Amino acid sequence: MAADLPSEFDVIVLGTGMPESIFAAACSRIGQTVLHIDRNDHYSGDWSSFSLNGIQKWVEQQKISCGDDLELSQTDEASILKEGEYLLKMPLKAHNFKDIKIKFHIEDKEEVPTKQEFHAQEKVDLCFSEEKGNPEVESGRKDEANEKQLENIGVDPLPVDTNINNNASQTSNETQLQDFSRDENQSQSPTDQKLSSDKETENPTEAPYTSVSVDDSDKRTMEGNAISSCEAQLEIENKEDMSSANENEKKCKNWSPSEIQKEWRKFNLDLSPKVLYCAGDMVELLITSDIAKYCEFKTVTRVLTLLNGKLEKVPCSRADVFSSKLVSMLEKRMLMKFLTFCMDYEKQPEEYLEYLGKPFSEFLASKKLSENIKHFVQHSISMTTDKDTTDEGLRKTKKFLQSLSRYGNTAFLWALYGSGELPQSFCRMCAVFGGVYCLHFTASQIILNKEGRCQGIITTAGQRIDCKWLVMESSYSPKEFVSPTNSRYISRAILLTDRPLLPTDSQELSMLCLPCPDDPYRPIHVLELPPGSMAAPQGIYVFHLTRLAGDHASVDDDLSFAVKALFKETEDDDKPKVLWSLYFRQNYTSQVERCASVPENVFLMPGPGPEIDADAPVHVAKDLFHKLYPGEEFLPKAPNPEDIIYIDNSEASASGTNQSDFKEQSDDTGKTQDLDASKLQSNEVVYAEPSSNDQSAESNDQSGIVIGSSVEIKENAEQNIVDK
């Protein structure tokens, strides 16, 4: 398989994490040939989202100290190397995680299945998912729900502002969804067909609250003869008939480990959960590059805070402030006035000039805000600590406020199926423009010439591949390249619970920033994901806890404040009960400094950091791109498929037919002149990625990836959609 790879690329990118994927897409987009590989058998590297089995397998893998399951072909160095070239060994495995503890906090009620039975059970599930798409019980329940929805609403919930012309641009991600859930649709009543043309109606029960798809509304604005701006178009669907699901939730099922394990496919657990500021650079990039069409989003519906030991909803937006009972009339005015000031604080420097460089909290105090308001602004809106300066605080507050009400009453978006979807979307764009992908595959050695310049890599398959630029996530790099400083840890926990933080009628996706008494400069960020965010099956809630690791404390110590404050301690409190937990520490490089030993055409990218959002990787990728390709446009909007003129289709189809493991190959590749998005889809070479480790060993055979004018990246999400 490795011999199939061309022997030369403009750019080789190691690691499919966020910054690498963005960078790869940007290069591919301007016509550079890109080889993008990942040593894992899943996309997104340390940014990935896993099913429950997937993350359990991941934990196992982390324990393997070295050696790795990557087979390493022996190569005859002499035959490969040119004169003056020498090799530098690269690590085949990263050691970014430590202190991993995985545990069920509940026990099976009666007959605890033996371990073997347990596995048998799993296998049955697996068969189901492969052969029928989903277990019968599931689909039956689903249909019922669908029909009920139909009766209740009776109107298909197409967003009002969807206009006819927009459909074309949306087709691709619609089909993406429809493909996976087609079986389901067909089994539905005829009236359902009417709905099926609409996006997202396929999963009405699972998407019970605001669902947002970031979409470029270019067309719409052009129609209105407005200057074509890349404002995002918002599609909101509020489904109202969640009552039945809610009642179930209120009861709070008594889960047993085997019951949870049975639902393993319905989990999407993030190693590095990241929310997106609605007006942040990531959202901006997703829109301007049109990559938003590959993902779907949910809105973070509320920001919570711990006020005097009680969880409260923070009034952030106008609507929140209006209806909040936490603050008095005058405080409402105070808060709104302050927030309005922050919206364009730059214009009133006299208000804050003397506090520049001083702590933000001092500035807040000078504004005579009440204690509650100060708390909200500092901990929940700007999410700053007493160490952050006024400049930083104002900047963060402004960013939050600008993000508000762009997509409904929220400042943040959450990628449906987990933030691991985001790097994959960029990979997909890269692949559409010719990028070549290989998973479970990496560079074993780097080839340097006598000037110390990188000539290329030796792959784990023993092939020499030359490149102009080599870009890698820092853990891929030979240890000679990395300076030991700047390395810090993040304490993380993923908890599954039986109920949400606060009882609600609708599913809430909440964020919470908890200053901790032991070290207020390192707050714990908590993210609550309800089943509707596709993070977990009905009745289970996923919590992500993230904190900068303390110097001496253990990961439990770091996070214990949040765990004690938020979750069940005794049997009689109605806080959420932790059913399962995964604790770990994640290494991150606060700043990738260039060591002198790094060749000038090799670049290192940082892994996920402690930030709650995903704007940093955008900057990293963009900066590097501009450095390597000055004057080139960074991820411009992909052309409308209708406007693409295909000339060398024969070439594209030829390269496609080389491959053996197509699932689907359409005959008309190369004939069609006006490929629209949906046709593009059918032409695509569908590569079955061994996603999330759960598809047994056989999938390893397929782990090479396929070249083609377009490659479909089959997302982890697929299984989940089928599950529904």
Place this chain on the structure above:
Amino acid sequence: MHGRIKVKTTAEQQETKRKEREKKLKLYNAATGKIFDKRKNKEFDEDLLTMTGEVLSQNSDLYTLWNIRKETFLHMKEIKAQEEMEKICNDELYFLESCLKGNPKSYGTWHHRCFVLDNMANPDWKRELQLCNLFLEYDERNFHCWDYRRLVVKRSKVPIEEELEFTTNKIHNNFSNFSSWHYRSKLLPLVYPDPTNPAGVKEEILLKEFEAVQNAFFTDPDDQSAWFYHRWLLGRGRKKMVINCLYASIPQNRVIVTTSQPILVGSSHQMEVFLKDVSIEGSWSNVAGNSSPYSRLWISFRFSLTCEFEAEQLFSDSDQDISFLVKLSGSECESTMAVEMSAGEMEGWTCLAEEPGSKFSHELSAATSSTLERELESIRELHDVEPNNKWTLLTLISLMKALDPLKYMQEINQYTENLQQIDPKRRLYYKDFRSRCVIENYLEAYDYNSRVVSLNNLSLTTLYHPELLVLTVTMNLSGNSLVSAMNLHWLQCLMTLNLDNNQISSTAGLGSLSQLKDLSLRNNLIEKAEDLEELSQCPSLTVLNIKGNPICNNTHVQSIVFSTIVRLESLDGTVRI
């Protein structure tokens, strides 16, 4: 560069677009042409539905096509079986939904939906309500949908409590939604009626509403929907329909009546005059003329001529007391007022006795004064933090005026001054507001029997409440900022009028003052003889002073004016030669 995808140029794209448009236009014209032909031939069949459907799904604002569809439906209803018709109607509802998705603000589409449902045997109103929910979810300010919702609610008898709850939720999502607040104002009096006031709302509920709306304007004092709702909560009193004032004059041969609300005698109301208990005939006229047929001021002339008493006898027999009675009757109201004149008296009047301080306080009557006081307090708090918010200031002065305009006059003066600076576009409105307060304060203490009014040097911009000044004989309005004399037509008894030092540029409005003898208009903005023309209609005007007006720059001003107003005896102190 190799590998780059070739993309159509903008010119190519535009060309493709242009061609598409052309094709579309051709199709469109052909379709509409066919449709009109079919209608002409009265071919109201499924084909016509399909064709109009195709055009309407592209452009749902073509009202004529909806009408053609309606005709088709009515025609089909006669010839088709009920079941079949039901199916066609249901299909139509689906079709309408798809149109609404394309254009949720099309009058024709929503209206057609009403039509279809009203023509169905078993319309599913519940489903319609869900449809409204959905569309209001997408755009909570789609008033087309709010209108439709009200229709649905009416037809389906949805509990109004639920509707009230719905508006509450909508307001919580976004309080800048006047449609919701407005709907609330319609629902509250129905859900929580006030036993003491037919259109009112229970006191405790009102207080809750005050709190809710305060939340809104404390959150965003610039949002006007909350302020408008607040204003509605404060209420607007309506005065009972009564006769306010009756004036009778024997030498002038007339009876003057003012009423508390505008009426149209002979149409909305009847008015009869009785002299010594005998009904006398007379024709009623409205001084304001044709501009507004409804008026609060009505005059009846020549009553004595048609009277059964001899006119001569009436006037010669001066020993006899005379009594006039005017009876006003209309739907749901009846009011009478009488004037007694002792022997020898030539005129007499009666005015409605009002309790001191109650003349103008009805304006915010829905709220008790304790509520008003409390509102004033909280709005003051808001004003303290937002001193330059116009809505706060405006509400503040309205409350002050309703509570005690005399006590708060100084603040009202100050705030109207501020308002003029903050909101210069409406500065005349604020000036008028102030004038109104000043005049009301004057009138509270005014004894109408004195018949002399001095409102000079008060910076008034307009004369409010002229209806209370009908009896005035001498009036001094000098030194104000009046720009018009229009309102003065009310002052039917006026004999001496001083309008010096104003900015009046026309005498329009003074023509109907039959008793006016002496008019001073010094230092105004009269430019031309035409501006004085209306004065020629004043039968009694003999003395006029127009010194200091632009017209005086004309050397022939005297002869011009004397020739315009033929009865005039003295102009600017110069006697007609």
